[in-house]
Amino acid sequence: MTQDIDIADLKKITELIHVKYGYDFRNYAMSSFKRRMLRIMELKNLSVEVMLKRLDEQPAFINEFLDELTVNVTEMFRDPGFWRVMREEIIPGILLNHKQFKIWHAGCSSGEEVYSMAILLKEMGIQSDVTLIATDLDPAILEKAKAGSFPLKNMELNEKNYIRFQGTSDSLKKYYREENGKAILNRDLLENVSFRKHDLVTGEIFNKFDLILCRNVMIYFNQTLQNDVLKKFHESLFKYGYLAIGSKESLIWCDIASKFIVVNNEEKVYKKIKD
Numbered sequence: 001m002t003q004d005i006d007i008a009d010l011k012k013i014t015e016l017i018h019v020k021y022g023y024d025f026r027n028y029a030m031s032s033f034k035r036r037m038l039r040i041m042e043l044k045n046l047s048v049e050v051m052l053k054r055l056d057e058q059p060a061f062i063n064e065f066l067d068e069l070t071v072n073v074t075e076m077f078r079d080p081g082f083w084r085v086m087r088e089e090i091i092p093g094i095l096l097n098h099k100q101f102k103i104w105h106a107g108c109s110s111g112e113e114v115y116s117m118a119i120l121l122k123e124m125g126i127q128s129d130v131t132l133i134a135t136d137l138d139p140a141i142l143e144k145a146k147a148g149s150f151p152l153k154n155m156e157l158n159e160k161n162y163i164r165f166q167g168t169s170d171s172l173k174k175y176y177r178e179e180n181g182k183a184i185l186n187r188d189l190l191e192n193v194s195f196r197k198h199d200l201v202t203g204e205i206f207n208k209f210d211l212i213l214c215r216n217v218m219i220y221f222n223q224t225l226q227n228d229v230l231k232k233f234h235e236s237l238f239k240y241g242y243l244a245i246g247s248k249e250s251l252i253w254c255d256i257a258s259k260f261i262v263v264n265n266e267e268k269v270y271k272k273i274k275d
């Protein structure tokens, strides 16, 4: 069924989800939101009317819907240069003042980024000194992250990234075992890691961090929402804490820009310098 969806329908859907389930997609970037919606309708062979009815009458449908709506693409050591900057500049910068510190992975998806950080910290010999909190809006993807079981075929790209990152091992294989076509990440990587559901749009500030990674998430938000979320990150960071965002994202134009300095422009890492 080839269909289209107009702005009025998109508005009806976001309003219904907001009122009924408390998720607020009203300020997501319209074009990608529309593409995802059309994809759900096609995958599930639903018209707008039926989708609205299902969202209204079948509360269980919302989790399935969320999982399809959110873009969960991720990789271990995605952008290897970024991870080298973490290891060589940012984490040593934090360690100058704190032996123990806290990291927030916001929008962690299936956890590849979190496992990458755990490996990096382990290789630096500081895994037990660092607390990692990983959050996402989508409960189904968080379950995948907790399980740490990825399709073996994905490990090819992850391995390539790891080699480019130049980790201390000659292969990522040291960190997982193979079972039924899956790579099962070593459980000891989850020492000091907790996964929890948190919505960046409606969620409260829940802790203070030395480093926040929110990469490839705000790209799906419009400017108003990016601005609001960046304010939350500013509040959630200790003074002189670091914020890392995705390569296609920026905070130059936003309200809190003057409270940060650029630490690494290419890898989009900023440092909070003012409360």
Ligand SMILES: C[S@@+](CC[C@H](N)C(=O)[O-])C[C@H]1O[C@@H](n2cnc3c(N)ncnc32)[C@H](O)[C@@H]1O
Pocket: 070, 071, 072, 073, 074, 075, 078, 106, 107, 108, 109, 110, 113, 135, 136, 137, 138, 141, 198, 199, 200, 201, 214, 215, 216, 217, 246
């Ligand atoms: C493309 S993935 C990014 C994964 C990882 N950070 C990376 O760069 O590889 C985007 C993630 O953001 C999550 N997300 C989208 N909206 C969110 C929100 N309002 N609050 C928390 N997470 C959200 C999605 O569920 C998805 O898992």
